[in-house]
Amino acid sequence: MEFETIVFYALAVATVIPAFGVMMAKDIVRVAFWLLASLSGVAGLFIMLDADFLGVTQVLVYIGGILVLILFGIMMTHRDPVLVSADDDRRRSPFTGLLVSLMTFGALMGVILGTGWNVSGGLANGKLSGEPTAAPLGKALLTDYVLPFEIVSVLLLVVLCGAAYIARRGKDEEASNA
Amino acid sequence: MGDFFTLVDWAVEDAGFWGRLIGVVAVWAVPITVWVSVVGLFSIWLERKVSAHIQCRLGPMEVGPHGALQTLADGIKLLAKEDIIPQGADRFLFALAPILSFVGSFVVFAVVPFGPHLIIADLNLGIYFLAAIGSIEAIGVIAAGWASNNKWSVFGAVRAATQVVSYEIPLSLSLVTIACLAGTLSTIGIVESQAGWIWNWFLFRNPFMVISFLIFYIASLAECKRAPFDLPEAESELVSGFHTEYSGMRFAIFFLAEYAAMYVVSAMGAVLFLGGWYTGIEPLDSWLTTSPVLGNVVGALAIITKAFFLVFVQMWLRWTLPRIRLDQMMYLCFKVLVPVGMVVFMAAAFWQGVFGAPDLGGLGSKFGLAWFVVVVVGTTLWVKKTIRRTKGYASANFLEHQARLGHDVGVS
Amino acid sequence: MNEHTGIAVALVLAGVIAGGMVWLASILGKKNPTPGKLAPFECGNEPIALPTGRLAIKFYMTAILFILFDVELVFLYPWAVLYRDLGVLGLTEMFIFLGVLLVGFVYAWDNGALEWK
Numbered sequence: 292m293e294f295e296t297i298v299f300y301a302l303a304v305a306t307v308i309p310a311f312g313v314m315m316a317k318d319i320v321r322v323a324f325w326l327l328a329s330l331s332g333v334a335g336l337f338i339m340l341d342a343d344f345l346g347v348t349q350v351l352v353y354i355g356g357i358l359v360l361i362l363f364g365i366m367m368t369h370r371d372p373v374l375v376s377a378d379d380d381r382r383r384s385p386f387t388g389l390l391v392s393l394m395t396f397g398a399l400m401g402v403i404l405g406t407g408w409n410v411s412g413g414l415a416n417g418k419l420s421g422e423p424t425a426a427p428l429g430k431a432l433l434t435d436y437v438l439p440f441e442i443v444s445v446l447l448l449v450v451l452c453g454a455a456y457i458a459r460r461g462k463d464e465e466a467s468n469a
Numbered sequence: 470m471g472d473f474f475t476l477v478d479w480a481v482e483d484a485g486f487w488g489r490l491i492g493v494v495a496v497w498a499v500p501i502t503v504w505v506s507v508v509g510l511f512s513i514w515l516e517r518k519v520s521a522h523i524q525c526r527l528g529p530m531e532v533g534p535h536g537a538l539q540t541l542a543d544g545i546k547l548l549a550k551e552d553i554i555p556q557g558a559d560r561f562l563f564a565l566a567p568i569l570s571f572v573g574s575f576v577v578f579a580v581v582p583f584g585p586h587l588i589i590a591d592l593n594l595g596i597y598f599l600a601a602i603g604s605i606e607a608i609g610v611i612a613a614g615w616a617s618n619n620k621w622s623v624f625g626a627v628r629a630a631t632q633v634v635s636y637e638i639p640l641s642l643s644l645v646t647i648a649c650l651a652g653t654l655s656t657i658g659i660v661e662s663q664a665g666w667i668w669n670w671f672l673f674r675n676p677f678m679v680i681s682f683l684i685f686y687i688a689s690l691a692e693c694k695r696a697p698f699d700l701p702e703a704e705s706e707l708v709s710g711f712h713t714e715y716s717g718m719r720f721a722i723f724f725l726a727e728y729a730a731m732y733v734v735s736a737m738g739a740v741l742f743l744g745g746w747y748t749g750i751e752p753l754d755s756w757l758t759t760s761p762v763l764g765n766v767v768g769a770l771a772i773i774t775k776a777f778f779l780v781f782v783q784m785w786l787r788w789t790l791p792r793i794r795l796d797q798m799m800y801l802c803f804k805v806l807v808p809v810g811m812v813v814f815m816a817a818a819f820w821q822g823v824f825g826a827p828d829l830g831g832l833g834s835k836f837g838l839a840w841f842v843v844v845v846v847g848t849t850l851w852v853k854k855t856i857r858r859t860k861g862y863a864s865a866n867f868l869e870h871q872a873r874l875g876h877d878v879g880v881s
Numbered sequence: 882m883n884e885h886t887g888i889a890v891a892l893v894l895a896g897v898i899a900g901g902m903v904w905l906a907s908i909l910g911k912k913n914p915t916p917g918k919l920a921p922f923e924c925g926n927e928p929i930a931l932p933t934g935r936l937a938i939k940f941y942m943t944a945i946l947f948i949l950f951d952v953e954l955v956f957l958y959p960w961a962v963l964y965r966d967l968g969v970l971g972l973t974e975m976f977i978f979l980g981v982l983l984v985g986f987v988y989a990w991d992n993g994a995l996e997w998k
Binding site: 547564572630642717795796799814 | 894950965976
């Protein structure tokens with residue numbers, strides 16, 4: 292077997308099994324760490340697809356940012372942070388879960404089937420090209436997709452304003468309580 | 470890649486999966502492992518000596534010449550220590566945490582070039598990778614704190630994670646500034662665009678880079694949780710922060726990871742701002758490039774010297790400055806370093822656009838020398854003034870202190 | 882691909898070294914656990930449980946701010962690589978991008994989102 296193929300299957304396993312762990316784990320903190328493994332596997336898969344910039348971005352934003360956010364969120368809302376497991380709350384209906392997952396599945400399949408995959412590059416011919424991807428990405432962003440690029444800054448602006456709003460509300464409440 | 474990795478290239482192309490693996494391990498992995506261990510042990514020894522001499526002590530003197538083997542002895546001792554996992558701890562996460570932390574600082578070594586050919590992985594995204602991998606350590610620290618079943622650990626871990634993620638922003642801002650000047654993210658490429666005389670180094674490239682370097686240095690101190698940013702392990706308030714419950718080898722791994730991280734950020738500082746493996750003397754450098762072996766050896770010496778100088782400054786700061794408060798830490802990050810970093814980034818980009826880069830010709834090349842002289846003269850004057858101002862005070866204080874000690878001993 | 886192999890080897894190696902050292906220590910070290918030794922450290926007192934929901938929201942806010950700036954920086958990296966080729970056009974585009982963000986930054990500052998209280 293090709294070296295790349297072995298690595299691909301290893302990464303696929305390293306992505307899917309932790310994903311099951313995310314579903315099955317009872318301790319919510321463990322869930323976050325299963326997510327860490329799964330996200331790392333996805334980063335590896337991106338790199339295998341010759342999309343190294345995306346792979347590193349996955350580590351930077353999802354593992355470094357979103358996962359820390361999730362962990363802080365867990366610590367903020369947890370009743371008893373150390374010895375809790377989630378099995379005391381069984382009132383949620385499995386039907387809702389099924390509905391949500393079916394909808395997600397449908398949406399994902401729609402996107403996957405609707406995309407024209409570029410099967411000429413990457414693993415399709417067994418080898419990685421190792422071409423740098425940062426510069427072409429930048430070129431695309433600043434020429435063909437310059438409007439979305441600038442709109443991203445507006446989106447980030449909205450998020451900043453939202454954060455400022457939450458911060459202000461927290462302070463106002465504090466002031467009215469005091 | 471060139472001559473040094475001929476062996477690897479041969480293994481990779483012709484030897485199949487296992488041959489390839491063995492080649493990679495033999496040529497890349499073994500030297501880097503030895504190097505990380507040596508750097509870790511040496512840095513720990515250096516810290517003990519530096520702190521001792523700053524406090525008018527001698528530090529370790531017994532094991533080996535000037536105590537040079539003390540850290541090794543300590544490591545062997547730690548191997549024989551009991552492996553304690555506190556009651557109620559999450560055993561899996563408790564075991565995982567030091568490993569995550571160690572992986573986070575070890576992997577960065579892969580993108581640090583020690584010479585024109587001495588690099589494990591010359592990634593196209595070298596410094597972007599550096600920015601991304603720093604965050605893994607935050608996860609390791611949270612895991613440690615959470616799994617310990619101890620409130621000091623949790624507080625320390627939350628502080629550490631907040632600090633590490635916050636200071637990633639100014640750090641990334643100075644990395645982007647460098648990328649903008651170099652036109653590449655590869656660490657090899659960044660060093661190569663600093664070739665030539667010393668004023669071609671990015672530190673002197675334009676008036677704003679000195680500020681950018683300071684931002685990088687402060688942010689990297691915070692990333693390593695070094696004083697004055699050691700609030701995550703503040704002994705006087707949090708016992709020992711996130712590694713309160715760690716002992717024996719598990720603690721040693723956190724410790725080694727911290728010192729390896731200190732060294733690796735300093736080496737990155739040398740690569741990004743201080744010309745990497747170049748000596749800064751143009752004729753010498755161009756002569757060295759003609760001989761691959763000599764070039765790599767002298768280059769490695771140059772970058773190691775620069776890196777250990779920066780490590781020494783880190784230690785000097787630790788034993789000089791008091792710890793800052795949590796709110797001061799956040800203030801410094803979001804209200805000082807981030808806005809200043811953004812302005813510096815825009816100004817440096819603008820400067821580059823107007824005056825051009827030295828390697829592309831243009832006014833920038835003439836500017837470098839003048840700015841270099843200004844920086845060197847300014848720093849010298851400032852240091853002289855500081856020494857003059859503090860010298861009398863320090864020695865007077867010291868004499869008074871000695872006198873008081875002598876007096877006390879005499880009475881009792 | 883060679884480069885990525887190097888990173889992968891370094892990753893595995895770091896895990897093996899750290900794991901191996903812990904394993905070695907757990908074999909070599911003596912085993913003598915006592916209840917006092919295993920109790921979480923609490924300055925000599927009886928350990929008491931952590932208070933519930935004690936993590937202040939400000940830590941969460943910091944993480945949100947971090948992700949925000951992080952995403953912004955993700956866009957800066959490809960731009961920085963290309964800057965030399967793009968010239969004035971690239972500079973203008975990036976100044977607009979950063980200018981919009983600067984407005985948000987000033988607004989957040991003014992509203993106290995960056996305060997640590």
